[in-house]
Amino acid sequence: MTKINKNLLPSRHVSVGPKSSPHRSYYYAMGMTEKEIYQPFVGVATCWNESAPCNISLSRQAQSTKKGVKDNKGTPREFTTITVTDGIAMGHEGMKSSLVSREIIADSIEVSMRGHCYDGLVGIAGCDKSLPGIMMAMLRLNVPSVFLYGGSILPGVHNNKEVTVQDVFEAVGKFDSKEISEKELCDLEKVACPSAGSCGGQFTANTMACVAEAIGLALPGSSSTPAPYESRDKYAYDSGREVMNLINIQLKPRDIVTKESLINAARIVACSGGSTNAALHLPALANEIGIDFDILDVAKIFKETPYIADLKPGGRYLAKDLHNIGGVPIIMKALLDGDFLNGDCITVTGKSLSENLKSIKVDYESQKIIYPTNKPISKTGGVVGLKGNLAPDGAIVKVAGLNSKLFIGKARCFNCEEDAFDAVSKREYNSGDVIVIRYEGPKGGPGMREMLATTAAIYGQGMGEKVALITDGRFSGATRGLCVGHISPEAMSMGPIALINDGDEILIDADKGLIELKVEKDVLQNRKRKLRKKDNNFGSGALWKFSQTVSSARFGAVTHPGAKEEKKIFSDI
Numbered sequence: 001m002t003k004i005n006k007n008l009l010p011s012r013h014v015s016v017g018p019k020s021s022p023h024r025s026y027y028y029a030m031g032m033t034e035k036e037i038y039q040p041f042v043g044v045a046t047c048w049n050e051s052a053p054c055n056i057s058l059s060r061q062a063q064s065t066k067k068g069v070k071d072n073k074g075t076p077r078e079f080t081t082i083t084v085t086d087g088i089a090m091g092h093e094g095m096k097s098s099l100v101s102r103e104i105i106a107d108s109i110e111v112s113m114r115g116h117c118y119d120g121l122v123g124i125a126g127c128d129k130s131l132p133g134i135m136m137a138m139l140r141l142n143v144p145s146v147f148l149y150g151g152s153i154l155p156g157v158h159n160n161k162e163v164t165v166q167d168v169f170e171a172v173g174k175f176d177s178k179e180i181s182e183k184e185l186c187d188l189e190k191v192a193c194p195s196a197g198s199c200g201g202q203f204t205a206n207t208m209a210c211v212a213e214a215i216g217l218a219l220p221g222s223s224s225t226p227a228p229y230e231s232r233d234k235y236a237y238d239s240g241r242e243v244m245n246l247i248n249i250q251l252k253p254r255d256i257v258t259k260e261s262l263i264n265a266a267r268i269v270a271c272s273g274g275s276t277n278a279a280l281h282l283p284a285l286a287n288e289i290g291i292d293f294d295i296l297d298v299a300k301i302f303k304e305t306p307y308i309a310d311l312k313p314g315g316r317y318l319a320k321d322l323h324n325i326g327g328v329p330i331i332m333k334a335l336l337d338g339d340f341l342n343g344d345c346i347t348v349t350g351k352s353l354s355e356n357l358k359s360i361k362v363d364y365e366s367q368k369i370i371y372p373t374n375k376p377i378s379k380t381g382g383v384v385g386l387k388g389n390l391a392p393d394g395a396i397v398k399v400a401g402l403n404s405k406l407f408i409g410k411a412r413c414f415n416c417e418e419d420a421f422d423a424v425s426k427r428e429y430n431s432g433d434v435i436v437i438r439y440e441g442p443k444g445g446p447g448m449r450e451m452l453a454t455t456a457a458i459y460g461q462g463m464g465e466k467v468a469l470i471t472d473g474r475f476s477g478a479t480r481g482l483c484v485g486h487i488s489p490e491a492m493s494m495g496p497i498a499l500i501n502d503g504d505e506i507l508i509d510a511d512k513g514l515i516e517l518k519v520e521k522d523v524l525q526n527r528k529r530k531l532r533k534k535d536n537n538f539g540s541g542a543l544w545k546f547s548q549t550v551s552s553a554r555f556g557a558v559t560h561p562g563a564k565e566e567k568k569i570f571s572d573i
Helices: 018-029 058-070 093-116 130-141 165-176 182-189 204-214 231-249 259-271 278-288 295-304 319-324 328-337 417-425 452-460 521-530 541-549
Strands: 041-046 075-080 120-125 145-149 156-158 161-163 383-388 391-398 406-414 433-437 468-471 482-485 505-509 514-517
Touching: 041 058, 041 093, 041 231, 058 075, 058 120, 058 231, 093 120, 093 130, 093 278, 093 541, 120 130, 120 231, 130 145, 130 204, 130 278, 145 204, 145 231, 165 182, 165 452, 204 259, 204 278, 204 328, 259 278, 259 295, 259 328, 278 295, 278 383, 295 383, 295 391, 319 328, 406 417, 417 433, 417 452, 433 452, 433 505, 452 468, 468 505
Parallel strands: 041 075, 041 120, 120 145, 383 514, 406 433, 433 468, 468 482
Antiparallel strands: 156 161, 383 391, 391 482, 406 505, 505 514
């Protein structure tokens, strides 16, 4: 590898010339050599913590990444940032912190990289919001970067059947319905999560890991390898090596992530029945580079893309099973062969997507997970956008695994998730109801909570196909049933969802992309005149700050103007 001219890199400000003598004294204090100080500095940012299994293996992978940097004439500087783990935050007020954490992760990495003038970045993520948070920071900073997913958890085994945490959430509903005993519930919880790693289905973490490969920021094949496997350490080492190559050739994230690669990313979400949260995170990534790409653009791509990957929660298989047949490149090659991917997009390998996938073959006979695009599971992607008088700025529903995509029912309204969950636990709802949970949007929550505890309880009670649920909040990637999220404008912004009364008729038609409130326009206008703005429960702190700056879910619930208002890019200092 050619020696890189340090005088052209950001780290020259803290390591080159007499004026940097005080800075260098700090590096010597940490045991660094003169040679290391005069090499490029690479931030190795992880979300390692002891909060959950998603993050517990990240420190180990960081050490391999650092070795990859060191062996290729770079100097790694490891630092950590926060995560909020959705599985533990779920179902209570802690979930208000989840989406907020995405912004804190991106902001904290940006601030650390800026403050120390690092020349490159390898970001290693575990749980849901840490994946888009790290990728947002990469695009914002625009220094050569490689993204690495920490890997998924292995499935547990209960009664000779593979299980995940989704089964535990749904078992709570079965316990409420007296279908299982408390002992059976406890037996399941003890075995459902047997290792390090993020949730094993095509929930948000694995969905965004697929996005990282499709968008070109992660090494091919690096996403679906389970966290406990030692082969993950090879991907970590290679990520460290590759970031040094990117610094050498000055290939940066904004050279890689374009409108076309965002479209590729949306396609892999749709075809895999991925998490509805991707419809929030892709616009947020677009905002970092000043590209118009909102929830309605994402929904249009979802509608055009066939559903070809039989993955949980809508399907049968887990990330481990996908890894066993070749991982994310297999999905991408199936899409490419069907002309659903732009193969010209460049990636962190320095090669195009087509070049990366050239040697990949999809054997549709020997495996049952990936279908060809001309014989898909269904012709429309597993996630669908909706629009109508109830959601003028759009909404999202996951249809993968649904038997029916049409629902007409009577509204049952709740102004927070706790009230809805309490009613569901007590079976205070009826078949045919549309459960409405509002004031849980980005501003209203604040924080746009996920509703897995409530939706899983409904499914566990055997009512998953008999009721619908709509919200201006979000859903976990593990949610099943006819559940519509991201309704925009939200209730706190006086959107139509705030005007619904108990008993109002609501139409949801996922085939036509419609969500309609069957109430006369003049009646709704009268209700709006009488509506009083709801107070936010938070008057200070991080959640208050978030509520003051956050945009609509339509635009990714972002908290800053993005590249359109940018005056200077960090990588240009």
